[in-house]
Amino acid sequence: MKLIKFLKDWTLPVSMGMGTIVYLIFAFVPALESAAEVMEPVFNTILPLFMFLILFVTFCKVDFHKMLPVGWHLWVSIFNLLFVGIVMAIVLFFHFTGDKLVLMEALLMCIIAPTATAAAVVTQKLGGSLEEMTTYTFLSNFLTVLLVPVCFPLIEKSADISFMSAFTKIFYQVVTLLVVPMLLAYLVKHYWQSLHRKVVSVRDLSFYLWGCSLMIVTGTTVKNIVHAQATLLLLGSIAMLGLLLCVIQFAVGRFIGHFFCRAQEAGQGLGQKNTAFAIWMAYTYLTPLASVGPGCYILWQNIINSIEIWQERRRSAVEA
Incomplete structure (x- = not known):
């Protein structure tokens, strides 16, 4: 029972730790090399399925009538x-290469x-507004859809993409x-109420x-970092600046949210990023080494999430 309670209380750190350990075992034990080659495409296939299920379960709890911009x-x-x-101004002004x-x-x-997509899950865990967080997740994704085709060709000249194709x-x-x-959850909620x-x-x-998917994403992240063709100085710089950026985005989000009594929601909205999507975009449109940034960011944001969940659990225990 103590083990189960520990796993429930520290799901995120355990998931990240397990993902790291499992990858390192398969990567550095020669006898498991063939098994690792077989399992890699399997994990790449089931990760989107996990993300789909996470959103479906989350949307099943959403009151769609409350999904309005605020x-x-x-x-x-x-x-x-x-x-x-x-960032774009710095790159273009100094002509970085x-x-x-x-x-x-x-x-x-x-x-x-x-x-x-998991930001709504964390927000709900922390007692925030699920509907407001879900609405902003949609807005944020469509903002990214517009920004990427504009920004990437400006900073990565080798990115042969047009606005419409991207x-x-x-x-x-x-x-x-x-x-x-979301549509599937809406249909189930209104027409298949037993399910x-x-x-x-x-x-x-x-x-x-989400904890299961985080284990897979962490393992993939560690793999990308281990195999990155870069100096330790560059990798360290990406990691440390990523940490600073993560703290800034969470802090600025919470600062904005205080004016609307939604510090938790705004903090998650600006600070918690879809790193798996970011890694895919880096591989598709920029240099693969840029994927190390969101790869490290996933560690920092989930450390912050773990601390927030621990604080909420402690606060709830005191109130009880």
């Missing part, structure tokens, strides 16, 4: 645009990435992994599904 959505979006603009450009691209990926490709990803589970009751009756189901 004040903090606008201001968080403005600051997100401001941060993107600052080589490692400096890779560093700035890595940071850009941590800013331009949309709000994580827009269509990213829009397809957003619709597949965000809109489809809907079973889904919502399982407490924290989306949170534990």
Whole structure:
């Protein structure tokens, strides 16, 4: 029972730790090399399925009539645009190339990435508004759809993409992994109520599904860092600046949210990023090394999430 309680209380750190350990075992034990080659495409296939299920379960709990834009959505979006603009201005003004450009691209990926689909899960866990967070997740994703085709060709001259081709490709990803589970949840909620009751009756189901997906994403992140063709100085710089950026985005989001009594929601909206999506964009449109940025960011944001969940659990225990 103590072990189960420990796993429930520290799901995120345990998931990250397990993902790291499992990858390192398979990577550095020669006898498991063939098994690792077999399992890699399997994990790449089931990760989108986990994300789909997480969103489906989350949307089953959403009151769709309350999914409306509110004040903090606008201001968080403005600051997100401001941060993107600052990075773009620095790159274009100083004409960065080589490692400096890779560093700035890595940071850009941590800013331009949309709000994580799991942000609504964390917000609900912390007692925030599920509907407001879900609405902003949609807004953030469509903002990214517009920003990427404009920004990437400006900083990565080798990125042979047109606005419409990039827009269509990213829009397809957003619709597949965000809109489809929402529509399915809406149909189940209104036309298959027996299944809907079973889904919502399982407490924290989306949170534990997220824990499983986090284990896979962490393993993939460690793999990308281990195999990155870069100096330790560059990798360290990306990691440390990613940490600073993560803290800034969470802090600015919470600052904005205080004016609307939604500090938790705004903090998650600006700070918690869809790093898996960011890694895909880096590989598709920029240099693969830029994916190390969101790869490190996933560690920092989930440390912050773990601390927030621990504080909420402690506060609830005191009130009880």
